[in-house]
Amino acid sequence: MxxxxxxxxxxxxxxxxxxxxxxxxxxxxxxxxxxxxxxxxxxxxxxxxxxxxxxxxxxxxxxxxxxxxxxxxxxxxxxxxxxxxxxxxxxxxxxxxxxxxxxxxxxxxxxxxxxxxxxxxxxxVPGEDDEVCSAPHLYLPSGEEPPCEIGSADHQKEVNIINFLQDYLQEIEDSGIPEGLTAGRIMQWMTGQRHKPVLPSEKKDFVINMQFNHGRDTRHTVCFPTVSACSRTVTFPSAHL
Structure with missing residues (x-):
């Protein structure tokens, strides 16, 4: 410590x-x-x-x-x-x-x-901001594919996923049920820690990267979000959406 x-x-x-x-x-x-x-x-x-x-x-x-x-x-x-x-x-x-x-x-x-x-x-000591996980404001396309065109079906899937995640975080934050899933616990899953950085210099650069895998391979095996806590990156597969 x-x-x-x-x-x-x-x-x-x-x-x-x-x-x-x-x-x-x-x-x-x-x-x-x-x-x-x-x-x-x-x-x-x-x-x-x-x-x-x-x-x-x-x-x-x-x-x-x-x-x-x-x-x-x-x-x-x-x-x-x-x-x-x-x-x-x-x-x-x-x-x-x-x-x-x-x-x-x-x-x-x-x-x-x-x-x-x-x-x-x-x-x-945790404060008011420690359990709040700000909705990600930056998302990156999957490294395996070029950026999807705005207005395309893939882009609409990405927007829907982002909107759903933001709404879900807001819903559990407003519920105030400490025994259930909280925004802080989701943030810990994504980043390895459940609190926001305290130092202003670190807070300014704190970003959760969102990636999307639009792979069409019918033999794919990963059908759930994967996380790299070190790089604070979450990858969402969208093949079934």
């Missing part, structure tokens, strides 16, 4: 903000976390069960005590119980963050991160 950041490679834009703050300072006593920062499925479910409990909470005693809660398990102590679960979830991650911080120290990155937190935050 340290080498990737120092040498301009993909950034680890997958952390919570409190994780980034801890990497900057190394002080776990100053971090601020809430129930929304709990990413462990079982613990997040436990928090929901505590919040939704209205009459009897005795069935949660074992789970809450396992998280280190030492008070009385009752409806009146919901907030204290949730804080304990959040703290338990946080402390499980701290040792891993400390190891990451030691690796970052090889390049003296924690000092830079602490001094320029606003600039470094997008490198570690």
């Amino acid at each position: 340290a080498a990737s950041l120092a040498e301009g490679g993909p950034c680890p834009s997958f952390m919570r903000e409190w994780c980034f703050r801890h990497l900057c300072s190394g002080d776990s006593d100053t971090i601020q976390v809430s129930a929304s920062d709990v990413t462990d499925f079982e613990l997040s479910q436990l928090i929901e069960r505590i919040n939704s409990a209205s009459n009897d909470i005795s069935n949660l005693v074992d789970d809450v005590v396992t998280c280190g809660y030492t008070g009385i398990v009752s409806l009146e102590n919901k907030d204290s119980m949730i804080r304990t679960v959040v703290l338990h979830s946080t402390m499980r991650v701290i040792p891993m963050l400390d190891q990451l911080r030691k690796g970052l120290q090889l390049y003296d990155l924690p000092k830079i991160m602490k001094t320029h937190q606003d600039l470094c935050l997008p490198l570690f």
